[in-house]
Amino acid sequence: MDFEQLKQDVIAYSKTIGIDKIGFASASPFEELKQRLIQQQQLNYQSGFEESDIEKRTNPQLLLPGAKSIIAIALAYPSKLKNAPLSKRGERRGIFCRASWGQDYHLVLRDRLQKLEAYLIEKLPDIEVKSMVDTGELSDRAVSERAGIGWSGKNCAIITPEFGSYVYLGEIITNVPFPPDQPIEDQCGSCTKCIDVCPTGALIQGGQLDSKKCIAFLTQTKGFLPEEYRDKIGNRIYGCDTCQTVCPKNKGMDFHNHPEMEPDPELVKPLLTPLLTISNRDFKEKYGIMSGSWRGKKPLQRNAILALAHFKEASAIPDLIGVMKDDPRPVLRGTAAWSLGKIGGDGVGEAIEKAMQREKDEEVLHEMNRGLELLAQKKE
Structure with missing residues (x-):
């Protein structure tokens, strides 16, 4: 043949x-x-x-x-x-990576x-x-x-x-022996822009990736995010595009060849505060079609809480207090307490102390104490 x-x-x-x-x-x-x-x-x-x-x-x-x-x-x-x-004060938005x-x-x-x-x-x-x-x-x-x-x-x-x-x-x-094509020669040259700007230093010379440091991976984990990475998440809800957006080879690259891939701007740049209390049904209806929903809503809600801390969004304080007090999931209660400490504001310390009185989870209590420490640092 x-x-x-x-x-x-x-x-x-x-x-x-x-x-x-x-x-x-x-x-x-x-x-x-x-x-x-x-x-x-x-x-x-x-x-x-x-x-x-x-x-x-x-x-x-x-x-x-x-x-x-x-x-x-x-x-x-x-x-x-x-x-x-637009993301603006009182209406802060997160971002899903382009691949989702x-x-x-x-x-x-x-x-x-x-x-x-x-x-x-x-x-x-x-x-x-x-x-x-x-x-x-x-x-x-x-x-x-x-x-x-x-x-x-x-x-x-x-x-x-x-x-x-x-x-x-x-x-x-x-099992068909198709004639092979030739690989393309590496064209990165001496450029190291992606390595230089990686927020967590996950990219290593020689084309290696420490996946456990990569924000794209971190946004998909389900537990408490290590504190050393929380400030580096920014407003990312799922994934990270930094090493792609800085690449000179991506300049001007924007292709809309497939209708299925066209993004809904309200979904890929969602308002953060409504994400905190979205129901399972609404989450599946809105986000279930996206690859970024595969881990469920909890990691995305945790990331939304961290994004509100990133913005120091004072208007979200009542919602974050509500999560800290009433959410059944320890990761969200604890992350909300830490984020409240980052944002600060009148009554935040009292709200954390009050929530501590009935909190039983040790990890959450640790995050609440960290929230109080962050508030104290603001007063120094």
Whole structure:
């Protein structure tokens, strides 16, 4: 069979179903990646969200025996909001990262991959395929780099010449030996802007990421956020785009190719105070379609509380006192107490002391004491 012609047919078809870029790679083991992952594991840089079995992350044969090649795809997503609402005193807003705008990208990419799989099966009924997006075993970044989608930047994102790093990635492993594409040469050069501005120092020279320091990871955790990172969250509700927005390769990159990815400005820049008491039903109705909702509402509410502290938003004090007193979740009660201490104001100390009298949770009591200490520091 003429696999080069089949490859060209697949490329042509991919354009008709809304795939912005496609590349082909061999399915040989990712030996260099394996060594990097072992090192990351030894340094405790991993987030815990990724596949823990390094062999599965680096050997496609374990996922599809007889694998010969991998088809990598990329879909560009928007980087700019149209009619973005303003955040102002009394109406402070948070922000979701760009990769969570619009419909959950897992669903969008799976739709494209399923259509591509159906096309391949129609052409070759005996073909074997296995597709994955983000949560699969393979490293999307390593596959995309090998397939010539882009190079792996110092911000630990795939950077494409056409769309910058604002792309979602997915892949199909197959037993068809497609001719491979050539990787793209690294074009970061001596630039270190992403490393220099990372709020927590999570990016490390050599294209490494200490995931446990990364704000994108921290905003998704469910417990108390370590105090050393609370001031660095800013108004981020979910994720972080700093290492992408400063990248020179992303200048002017803003693509609105897919209707499913169009963001609702009121959702991706939500008012903070209403988030504190949103019901489960309203949360699912409003935010359930977004990938940023996958961890549930509690981490986002905690981040909203920290964002109000970031703004020193005095108008939110009654709402924060309400959370501190009445919310059934210790993480939110404690975070509200700490944030009240950061904001300050008349009656805040008395409210914290009163709440302490009936508080039983040790971690919450610690946060309440910290809130009082922060208030005392303001008076010094």
